[in-house]
Every structure is written in structure tokens, then in C-alpha cells.
Amino acid sequence: MEKDKTYNRRDFLESGMRLGLALAVGAAGGLAISKATAGEWVWQIDPFACTQCGRCADECVLSPSAVKCVHAFDLCGYCDLCGGYLIPGSNEISTAAENQLCPTSAIQRKYIEDPYFEYIIDEDLCIGCAKCVKGCASFGNGSLHLQIKHDLCDNCNECAIARLCPSDAIKRVPASEPYLVKGGFLEPALG
């Protein structure tokens, strides 16, 4: 009974307000910290771990996916018979649709000089299916590879693709170094 006397309605309201204020400040601080932390890390694909499973095209919350094929030109052989551009066993080396590996014709083939051709990715058309990546890795130097484009990515707390990636190739990387791009004449992807 003594206790009830010292803890009256005014005290209850005061402590309630203090608690509410503390919670509000804490929540605001937590939100700020989480925002700041989220800004320091972004999702990215490790191209050496990627197994070209096709999930990146379909599982991203964005449509089309924020995952795009990128081209490490210093690794590319600029070949006429390009394993990333042509369907294996295609009936001829040409830009005809039936010979192209990409389901959306997102790779442009450009003649440079005999015998060199340049392959450029049209990001607006690329859906990140990795079909060309598999072809390039199987027959070529592995210069085509997938990356999450940060001008498109929402940087979700839990990346929908990372959750399903069978090779755990998608990981958080510092926002200051947001891309894991292949490259280097002496360091071809897989030999």
C-alpha cells in the first residue's frame, strides 16, 4: 500500500513519457545506424563463384533484373567464332537470330578488323540469364560475366537472388568497391 501511494498517476505518466521518448530516440538512432550501415555495403556477384544457374534473371525483385552481363574487354579474344555470342554448333558464323545464343539479342557484334570482332552488351535488353556467360566460360576466355548494376539495384536487406543462389556467389561488398570485375591478360578466369 505504501508503494501505491508513492507511485501515483503523475509518476506513471512521467515515466511513461520518458520511456516513450527513449524508445523514439532509440528507434530513430537505430534507423539512422541501419541506414548508414546499409549504405556502406551493397550486393555483388563473385564471378569466380557464379555457376550460371539462371536465377539472376528470374528471382530479382526488379523486372528486368538488376543483374546484367558485363564484358571484361581486356580478357576478350575478340574472336570471330565467339562461344558467348554463337549457339554451339551454329550453322554459320553470322548475326542471324537463329545463330545467336542470347535469348534477347542483347549482344551486339561489331567488326573491328580481320579477324577481330567486338562484343558489346546492350544493358536495356540484357536480362542477366548468364547463357552467354556459360558459353564464354566453356569455349572462350571467360570475359563475359554477371554483375549487379548499382544504378538499378534496390540494395534490399535480403537480396532475393542471394537467398536462392546455389553457389552462394552473391555477397555483401563495401559500397566503395561495389563491383567484382574480371580482367587481366595474365589472369584469365579459369586458365
Added chain:
Amino acid sequence: MIMKEKGLYIFLSLLAVAMVAIMVADFDFGGAEKGKGNPYALDIEEFRSVDPSLVHYRETRNIRLPFEHPKAIAYANGRLYIGADSFLQVITPEGRELLHVGLSASPECLYAAEDGRIFVGFRSHIEVLNGAGEPIARWEGLGENSVLTSLTLKDGILFVADAGQRRISRFSAADGRLLGHFEGQTGKGAFQGFVVPSPTFDVAVNADGELWVVNPGNHRFEQYTAEGELRTFWENHSQGIDGFTGCCNPAQLAFLPDGSFVTSEKRIVRIKVHRPSGELDGVVAPPEKFEENGKAPDIAVSPEGIIYALDLDRRMVRVFEKKENL
């Protein structure tokens, strides 16, 4: 009161069971999703599989190596020479070690001469060792962009394949004098020169003394005079077993005593024999023998026609001999 508590316990138990069920279902669902098929799959199995009747060799033994990064193999004087990490190892064909010496850096390629000298190619220079593995000369002057990938000797000239500068350099084997280079161009419009998109560029001499250079970007074998004039060539672009594909194949070249080409390819790793005229003769080791997406093995051949493949991924020498019934 007791009834109320009992009800609460039942409710909490059901809630816990439901939560566990949801978590398990979510886990299972995620696992199933991870394993689901790929609607964009590119099936290359037909290019990896080889008709067993085409495989003319069998693997008779292998020799495990004590190195992290084997790089090059050569055969001469009844011995195998292996460059790896920063060491040179000489072993008998049965695997008994005869010599194990340290090198100044990581070797890229090597050539063992009949006179006992061992030429070791590093990234941009060459060192010559005597039969005991002691350095006797160092040849430089190739340039900072050099990436040496193969060495061979013919009529006192050491031919050096330089993938970085896409040319063959020639040194006097007697005194290390740089005699010149050739880039595979035989005149305007004839050829584009050596197309070397990655550091795989081989040069070898066959039993008839013919100098052959692999032009890997063109899937072409080119024969040159010692001065660098093109004499003949053959090529075969194909993603099938009969030819070569990708940016830079074949990655390695050696010759059988009858002049047949022994080739080693990267990406879809395989070793084949092509007749001197260029047609496919048979397969030494199909892709299933190697790691998927592995590195192209370096190859050496004995005068008896035994093929030694340096498996860079499994770190061993694999020995292939022709099947008796062929």
C-alpha cells in the same frame, strides 16, 4: 485459474509448433528453389562427350608432384623435366627424382636439350642451366611486355614464343645473342600475324626438323623457316572433336615421332592426336579425364610415342600409351 494456465500452455505449445513448421517449410522451400532447373541452361555436354572408339590411348600411370603450381614439362635424354613453383625437378619416366633445384622465379616454360643444357623461360627472360641445374647464363632484352610461353631449339637457334608481344623471338643457343623476331606476317593481306588473346602460345619442332607455331586465335598451325617465312599451314575451326574452338586453342603442342600433332586444349580440356595432314587421328584423353573448366595440360612426348601430360589442376604427370589393339 488452473484451466486458464493450461489453456495458455496449450496455446504457446501450438504456437511453437506452428513456428517450427513454418521455419522448416521455409527452409525446405528455399532448398527446393535452390535446386530447381535452369530455364536458360546452355547444355554443352555433347561437346564434352567423346565416342569411346575415338579414344586411342589409355592412362597407364601417373606421378604425383610435390608442387603447388606445376607449369611446364619437357622430355629429353630419357628424363622428364618439370618446372613448378620456383623449382626445376628432373625425374625418370617412372617418377624417381634425379634433381630438384631452386630457380630465381616461377618458370613459365622450359626446353631440355640433348647436350644436357636446360633452357628455362620466365616471364620476360631466359635462364640456361647445366645438367646439374646450375645457372650458366641469363638472356634478357625481350621487353617488359613479354610473357614467354614456350621454347624450342632447332639448328642452334632457340625459338621463344612471346604471348605478350605476339611474336617468336630467336636467340643464338651458343651465346644468347638475340637474332630477331617474327610476327607471323608474310606480306600485306596474307595473314594477320599471331592472334594470341591469352597467354597460350606454343612453338615446337617435329622429328623432321620442321618449326611449327600455333596461331591460337585462328586455330591454325603454321610452319615457318628459321628466318620466319611461312611455308605451310592448316587450320580447323570447329566446336566438335575434330577441330579447335575458343579464343586460344590448342594451348599446347608436341609431336609424335611420325610427325603427328599432339594437342592440348583449354576450357573443354582434352588431348588429341592429329595426323601430319591435319585430320583428327584419335583422342588421347577426353574431357572426362580432367577437371571441368580446368587448365590445359602441358604435354611432352618420348621417342617411343608415350605422351606425358602435366595436369596443372591435379598436380601430377599423367602417362598415356597407345592401346595395343590399334
